[in-house]
Amino acid sequence: MISIFQNYGGELLYGLGQTLLCSIIALFFALIIGSGFAILEVVPNKFFRIIARIYIEVFRNIPLLVITMFFYVVIPMYIVEISGFVSGTIGLTLYSSAFIAETVRSGIQSVDPGQMEGARSTGLSFWQSMRYIVLPQAFRYVIPPLGNQFINLVKNSSVLAFVAGFDLMYQGNVIASDSLQSMSTYLCVGVLYLILTLPLSYYMRYLEKRLA
Amino acid sequence: MLTILGAYSWINIRFLLEGAWVTILVSVLSIILSYIFGVILGVIRYVQIKYFSAIVGFLIDIIRNLPLILIIFFTYFGLPNIGFKPDPIWASVIAMAVFESAMVAEIVRAGIASIPVGQMEGARANGLSYWQALRYIILPQAIKNMIPAIVSQFISLVKDTSLATIIVLPDLMNHAQIIYGQNTNYTIPMFIALAVMYFIVCYSLSLLSRYLEHRLGTAKNKGAEEAEIVAQETQR
Numbered sequence: 001m002i003s004i005f006q007n008y009g010g011e012l013l014y015g016l017g018q019t020l021l022c023s024i025i026a027l028f029f030a031l032i033i034g035s036g037f038a039i040l041e042v043v044p045n046k047f048f049r050i051i052a053r054i055y056i057e058v059f060r061n062i063p064l065l066v067i068t069m070f071f072y073v074v075i076p077m078y079i080v081e082i083s084g085f086v087s088g089t090i091g092l093t094l095y096s097s098a099f100i101a102e103t104v105r106s107g108i109q110s111v112d113p114g115q116m117e118g119a120r121s122t123g124l125s126f127w128q129s130m131r132y133i134v135l136p137q138a139f140r141y142v143i144p145p146l147g148n149q150f151i152n153l154v155k156n157s158s159v160l161a162f163v164a165g166f167d168l169m170y171q172g173n174v175i176a177s178d179s180l181q182s183m184s185t186y187l188c189v190g191v192l193y194l195i196l197t198l199p200l201s202y203y204m205r206y207l208e209k210r211l212a
Numbered sequence: 213m214l215t216i217l218g219a220y221s222w223i224n225i226r227f228l229l230e231g232a233w234v235t236i237l238v239s240v241l242s243i244i245l246s247y248i249f250g251v252i253l254g255v256i257r258y259v260q261i262k263y264f265s266a267i268v269g270f271l272i273d274i275i276r277n278l279p280l281i282l283i284i285f286f287t288y289f290g291l292p293n294i295g296f297k298p299d300p301i302w303a304s305v306i307a308m309a310v311f312e313s314a315m316v317a318e319i320v321r322a323g324i325a326s327i328p329v330g331q332m333e334g335a336r337a338n339g340l341s342y343w344q345a346l347r348y349i350i351l352p353q354a355i356k357n358m359i360p361a362i363v364s365q366f367i368s369l370v371k372d373t374s375l376a377t378i379i380v381l382p383d384l385m386n387h388a389q390i391i392y393g394q395n396t397n398y399t400i401p402m403f404i405a406l407a408v409m410y411f412i413v414c415y416s417l418s419l420l421s422r423y424l425e426h427r428l429g430t431a432k433n434k435g436a437e438e439a440e441i442v443a444q445e446t447q448r
Binding site: 057058061062063064065066069070073074077095151155156157159161162169172173176181182183185186188189190193194197198201202211 | 273276277278279280281285286289290291292293294297367371372375377378388389393396399400403406407410411414415418428437
């Protein structure tokens with residue numbers, strides 16, 4: 001294991017950086033898209049609710065790999081040339097945004113409906129009461145599950161290995177076939193993933209306990 | 213238009229269905245294994261046997277925080293280094309079972325923890341032993357609360373079987389790739405077929421979970437709150 005770190009340290013660190021970069025970009029956009037659809041799901045207008053429901057159900061029930069491969073295979077074939085990293089990040093964003101939308105929606109719904117009614121009766125509009133009264137309270141409930149979604153996102157970013165995204169998993173495969181020591185290479189890759197996810201996971205558990 | 217019709221010729225559909233069969237086979241085998249081991253591990257983690265539970269808990273945390281693809285690679289390419297060489301189907305079943313039983317174990321632990329302490333105290337006061345109380349009083353209530361979370365875990369298991377194409381498991385994804393590899397005109401139709409097939413399986417599972425929620429009455433009564441807690445804590 002140590003010899004793997006010594007011989008291929010640079011490649012592994014590069015992969016780690018790409019994994020982190022892809023996860024952060026995907027998290028940023030997935031948060032925006034996800035919160036947007038979550039709010040659409042609770043507006044009074046039925047049409048918007050149905051649109052949001054369809055979006056969420058479709059992306060939740062199709063495997064991440066199918067979405068990613070679609071962007072890797074079909075988009076370059078017909079529309080525009082994009083790299084594996086970009087198509088992987090787009091797939092990851094769409095997939096995670098559906099889960100984040102579900103999380104944020106359950107956060108919004110866990111806020112007492114009296115809050116919304118009170119805000120409306122003091123003269124705020126729907127969007128104002130959403131923005132100033134409901135969302136700030138929902139945010140507090142949502143933090144631990146959102147953290148879990150981020151951990152998931154980091155783990156799911158390994159799908160970039162399928163589309164030559166040069167992430168940690170991809171580099172791991174390259175090193176494994178180069179060094180012929182698959183077992184210790186994958187153990188090293190596992191340790192690097194754990195460095196990203198395990199502290200976050202324990203911190204989220206601590207937050208959950210404190211908020212509960 | 214003709215190419216689309218060609219993509220859905222009977223030979224291609226049959227080839228896809230063969231892949232779907234492998235997907236379902238692998239999913240069902242791993243669901244059974246991961247349910248059994250998940251409940252056992254979850255109970256071990258809950259009952260606090262000295263040292264043992266802590267070690268099991270730490271191992272569960274490690275496996276939960278690794279990508280499934282890594283575990284699949286490790287099983288298929290890593291284990292042969294120490295002389296154990298499973299074929300693609302068994303390698304993916306083993307990898308999925310290891311990963312998902314860690315996930316189920318966490319759900320089970322949260323589910324048991326959501327049962328009020330009074331239940332255990334009452335059972336003990338009635339003369340049941342600790343294990344009897346756990347088996348007959350706590351677990352039945354806990355499993356009722358856990359069902360939505362467990363079913364949604366199994367939905368993601370079905371989706372995750374597609375990752376095993378990387379070790380050439382002849383599943384739905386792999387067969388679709390073979391078809392559009394032979395004729396690139398079939399690419400979009402194949403992706404539509406893939407999306408539809410996975411969607412039908414996963415969405416009907418999620419309808420099943422919703423139906424079970426209502427049937428077991430967790431949707432309306434006090435149990436709903438606990439079920440919600442379990443679902444939130446383990447939403448991964």
